[in-house]
Amino acid sequence: MSVRALVVAPNWIGDAVMAQPLLALLRQREPGLRIDALCPPHVAPVFRAMPEVAEVIEAANVHGKLQLAARWRLARALRVHGYQRAYVLPNSAKSALVPWFARIPERIGHRGEARHLLLSRLHDARAAARPPMVEHYAQLAFDPREPLPGKVPDPRLLRRPEREHAVRSKFGFEHGAPLIVLCPGAEFGPAKRWPARHFASLVNLLAGEWPEADLVLLGSAGERALATEIAALSGQPVRNLCGDTTLDEAIAIIAQASGVVSNDSGLMHVAAAFARPQVAIFGSSDPRHTPPRSPRARVEWLHLACSPCFQRVCPLGHTDCLNKIAPATVFASLQQAMRFETTGGRPVR
Numbered sequence: 001m002s003v004r005a006l007v008v009a010p011n012w013i014g015d016a017v018m019a020q021p022l023l024a025l026l027r028q029r030e031p032g033l034r035i036d037a038l039c040p041p042h043v044a045p046v047f048r049a050m051p052e053v054a055e056v057i058e059a060a061n062v063h064g065k066l067q068l069a070a071r072w073r074l075a076r077a078l079r080v081h082g083y084q085r086a087y088v089l090p091n092s093a094k095s096a097l098v099p100w101f102a103r104i105p106e107r108i109g110h111r112g113e114a115r116h117l118l119l120s121r122l123h124d125a126r127a128a129a130r131p132p133m134v135e136h137y138a139q140l141a142f143d144p145r146e147p148l149p150g151k152v153p154d155p156r157l158l159r160r161p162e163r164e165h166a167v168r169s170k171f172g173f174e175h176g177a178p179l180i181v182l183c184p185g186a187e188f189g190p191a192k193r194w195p196a197r198h199f200a201s202l203v204n205l206l207a208g209e210w211p212e213a214d215l216v217l218l219g220s221a222g223e224r225a226l227a228t229e230i231a232a233l234s235g236q237p238v239r240n241l242c243g244d245t246t247l248d249e250a251i252a253i254i255a256q257a258s259g260v261v262s263n264d265s266g267l268m269h270v271a272a273a274f275a276r277p278q279v280a281i282f283g284s285s286d287p288r289h290t291p292p293r294s295p296r297a298r299v300e301w302l303h304l305a306c307s308p309c310f311q312r313v314c315p316l317g318h319t320d321c322l323n324k325i326a327p328a329t330v331f332a333s334l335q336q337a338m339r340f341e342t343t344g345g346r347p348v349r
Contacts, residue, residue: 002032005085006078006104008095009039009047013247013266014290016046017273018133019089020155023052025141026087036081038098045248046270049157059098066094075101087140093118108140130289154293157273159255167252171241178213180206181254181271183262184230185223185242189312191284192263194322194330196226200233201327202261207236209335213258216241218250218267259338261330264290272297277337279330283322284309298333300325 007023010016016039023035036055037047047056059074075098084106086099091112099107100118108121116122123144138152173179184199186192206215215236217227221243231238245253251270254260260271260278264285271278272292280292282301286308291299301307307321314321 002034003030003085004034004036004081004083005087006081006083006099006102007035007037007047007053008086008088008090008099009037009043010089011040011043013043013046014264014269015089015133016043017155017157017266017269018290018293019137020050020052020157020273021134021153022087022089022137022141023050024153024156025138027052029141036083038078042247045246045251046157048248049160049251051158068097071097072101074098078102088119089137089140110136110140130286132288133290134293155269155273156275157251157255157270159274160252163248163252164256167245167249168256170249171239171245171253173214173216174212178210178258179216179253179256180210180213180259181216181218181257181261182230182238183218183260183265183267183271184226185219186263186265187220187222188285191309191311191314191319191322192265192282193226194263194281194283194325196229197233198323198325198327198330199230199261202330203230203234203236203238205327205331206334207234207238209331214239216253218242218245218253259334261334268292277334279333279337281322281325281330283307283319284311284314286310296337298337300330300333 026033034054035052036057037053038057038059039047041058041060044056044058047053079102083104086104086107088096088109091110093113093115096115096118107119109119110123123139135148135152182199203215215238217238217240219242224242227240227242231240254271255274257276260276262268262280264282268280272294275294275296278297280297280299287299287301302321302324304321306316
């Protein structure tokens, strides 16, 4: 009988994408392993796009709440699946409760938040304060004392042509026309968001270079006002789909994009996992920690003395790390990415 494993998913879209190489390594090391994913609903579509996942189990836990009774009920329901192993990817103690309540014998994760009693195999990530997240998750496929064997594969999601065609029809994209997607949001805060005026200038440059293209602003409902501002400033007939798509539909749009420009966000990682030509704009965060892992991705990061600060709002009040990245620079970078250059992005030191 094959071993059945449960992966407790991260709470962020980008982290969910960056966890995929862990699943690929687990299946590579143990081809008969069945992997199910326990996900909050807002990241479940990402795991459904992973070929290694047999079943996605949605659990709508409230962020920041213990919800002990709900976790206990969920764990009891999971016992019937007979999981022998669990990989707990979030660092919180409460994320390790369900596998413990479910009596899963092997419970594997990083040391995290005071949960050494809840896990049976602990990995200690304290040696590197901010390791690359792909490698951070991938380490869980190996013994804590075992080094990673060479290069960890890049995240990859599975394309679904029928779904992509349905999305094109639903939103009325021109058949055969280039589709260029702009993702202006970043939930973390304004220190990760390239200015609206810069996105608007970029829209004008794109419309001049590719007048036949469908230009689309993509993101959550909370980013609709930002996208509306960008569209108004540009004066171009750019499509504002922020809040009009499900995540599953947004994934299908990005999967077929001719080019993508985004901040450091979950949708940036989705574009990289489909190896779409893209430009990723970094401000307060660090592309050495959470880069778009794709040979067709280019990174724009000024590497100022004050960056990365990892703050939601610029502590110095100027946000130069983003304001000083010129739209013409991003446009030229996207042109190069869309010419199928595979430089792996601008070198980051």
